[in-house]
Amino acid sequence: xxxxxxxxxxxxxxxxxxxxxxxxxxxxxxxxxxxxxxxxxxxxxxxxxxxxxxxxxxxxxxxxxxxxxxxxxxxxxxxxxxxxxxxxxxxxxxxxxxxxxxxxxxxxxxxxxxxxxxxxxxxxxxxxxxxxxxxxxxxxxxxxxxxxxxxxxxxxxxxxxxxxxxxxxxxxxxxxxxxxxxxxxxxxxxxxxxxxxxxxxxxxxxxxxxxxxxxxxxxxxxxxxxxxxxxxxxxxxxxxxxxxxxxxxxxxxx
Ligand SMILES: Nc1ncnc2c1ncn2[C@@H]1O[C@H](COP(=O)(O)OP(=O)(O)OP(=O)(O)O)[C@@H](O)[C@H]1O
Numbered sequence: 001x002x003x004x005x006x007x008x009x010x011x012x013x014x015x016x017x018x019x020x021x022x023x024x025x026x027x028x029x030x031x032x033x034x035x036x037x038x039x040x041x042x043x044x045x046x047x048x049x050x051x052x053x054x055x056x057x058x059x060x061x062x063x064x065x066x067x068x069x070x071x072x073x074x075x076x077x078x079x080x081x082x083x084x085x086x087x088x089x090x091x092x093x094x095x096x097x098x099x100x101x102x103x104x105x106x107x108x109x110x111x112x113x114x115x116x117x118x119x120x121x122x123x124x125x126x127x128x129x130x131x132x133x134x135x136x137x138x139x140x141x142x143x144x145x146x147x148x149x150x151x152x153x154x155x156x157x158x159x160x161x162x163x164x165x166x167x168x169x170x171x172x173x174x175x176x177x178x179x180x181x182x183x184x185x186x187x188x189x190x191x192x193x194x195x196x197x198x199x200x201x202x203x204x205x206x207x208x209x210x211x212x213x214x215x216x217x218x219x220x221x222x223x224x225x226x227x228x229x230x231x232x233x234x235x236x237x238x239x240x241x242x243x244x245x246x247x248x249x250x251x252x253x254x
Pocket of ligand 1: 016043050
């Protein structure tokens with residue numbers, strides 16, 4: 001039986017202090033992501049997607065509600081506990097890669113393990129293994145500035161994966177890639193999910209990237225609007241996603 005890797009119950013996020021102009025970016029959001037699931041988060045601009053990702057990823061605190069990751073309640077952890085939790089249990093992939101330019105690809109991928117105090121003898125096989133999985137073994141000794149955008153994003157994915165986190169959190173990972181590299185990265189994420197049981201939560205605007213997911217949660221005005229599951233092939237799912245986005249656009253223009 002699968003168990004949830006992420007369990008969000010009645011999450012609310014209010015920006016601004018009491019008595020000032022307050023804004024509820026997340027209203028009352030509840031959902032779960034099972035171990036080994038690949039879930040997309042979509043919705044119009046300003047709907048609350050990044051806010052949701054930030055509160056799940058511990059980068060921001062929910063105002064109320066409960067968020068559990070890998071069975072641990074993160075909502076009442078202290079700052080230092082959160083930092084440890086993040087570095088052990090979470091893997092991040094951002095739009096702009098966030099690779100350190102003065103480190104080689106190898107050193108970038110090794111970083112989460114070095115920060116956790118692993119010895120270089122232990123780090124080496126782990127880095128090589130993940131680089132092989134992502135097809136970037138040949139660029140390990142290069143610096144980020146000398147490799148392609150697609151290779152940079154694979155290096156960022158390798159760094160997110162190397163410490164075997166409970167879940168990968170990806171915020172518009174294809175946003176800075178051309179369509180060929182975007183397709184290739186999404187194929188890789190799909191492969192990691194299907195063959196290596198990596199759990200992924202992906203925020204994206206792009207319906208094509210989202211069509212690689214197994215399930216999409218649509219957010220609107222800080223609430224869950226709808227959820228759809230892939231039942232047929234990817235093309236069919238892509239069309240279903242476009243239909244919900246069109247629905248959301250027509251509601252917004254009312
Ligand atoms: N620090 C903040 N202070 C006040 N309001 C904020 C803050 N961060 C986000 N918001 C507001 O919360 C709402 C949700 O923002 P969020 O960035 O989560 O949306 P999004 O769905 O990710 O949008 P986009 O697709 O444009 O990135 C927006 O109206 C935004 O203006």
